[in-house]
Amino acid sequence: MECEPIWSDASDVPARVLIVDDHPAVREGLGFRIARCPDLVVCGEAADLSGALSEIEATNPDVAVVDIALGAESGLDLIRRLRSRHPPVKSLVWSMYPESLYAERALRAGAMGYITKQAATGRIIEAIRRVLAGEIFLSETAAHQMLRRVVGSGSSHGEISTEIPSPEATLSDRELDVLRLIGSGLTTSEVAERLHLSVHTIDTYRQRIKIKLGLRNGAELVRAATQWVLESRWPVI
Helix, strand or coil: CCCCCCCCCCCCCCEEEEEECCCHHHHHHHHHHHHCCCCEEEEEEECCHHHHHHHHHHHCCCEEEECCEECCEEHHHHHHHHHHHCCCCEEEEEECCCHHHHHHHHHHHCCCEEEEHHHHHHHHHHHHHHHHCCCCECCHHHHHHHHHHHHCCCCCCCCCCCCCCCHHHHCCHHHHHHHHHHHCCCCHHHHHHHHCCCHHHHHHHHHHHHHHHCCCCHHHHHHHHHHHHHHHCCCCC
16 A cells, blocks of 8 residues: 555654645645655645745754746756755656656755656655655666666767757756746846846856857747747646
8 A cells, every 4th residue: 555654663754755845736745645645744835936045944854845837937946955954855756748858967966766746646655755765766768868878868879869858968057957948938137136147147058058058149038948848748838
């Protein structure tokens, strides 16, 4: 049974779970599921990065279940801060976005697992428990894709692809954040404000993105960013 406890003895106490998601109904649904499991307890909820950091200070969770999209903010930024400021707190990403987009980035940021919300209905409790046990949780497909990238594509013919690299394969995490906000319709100054960076820094990121994606000017950047946001199903801000 999904919620049968995995305690080793009667003295164990429930593991503390923090839910970080910008949709109240999603937090509520996951909270109900966790509440059915006697070895787990929801110690707090948050809708954004600052709220999550406050809850972590106040509740000292064992694991944080974090969405990638937190409004204009990225859950990856929260995971990085957890790794540097609160290393005992394990993190599990659950997201509506495919693992191919963000699973590897999430692990590099410090997460111990990635699960899509489509799969979460049947496996979210398993994922939380695996992460609490110190294990990495990924689907077999995502694990296989990462392994293939580590050992190489397997091509032995020296073929050169003419396909334009996808943003998620080419850009750094911060560059991807900038691309997402540009594609959501924000100006350079608005992107700078959202990411708490200078306009000059955002201009530098814009230039790097154009070079990496082979874009000639700002108009092409905006079109490419908008198309990527729509295709990736990011919520338009």
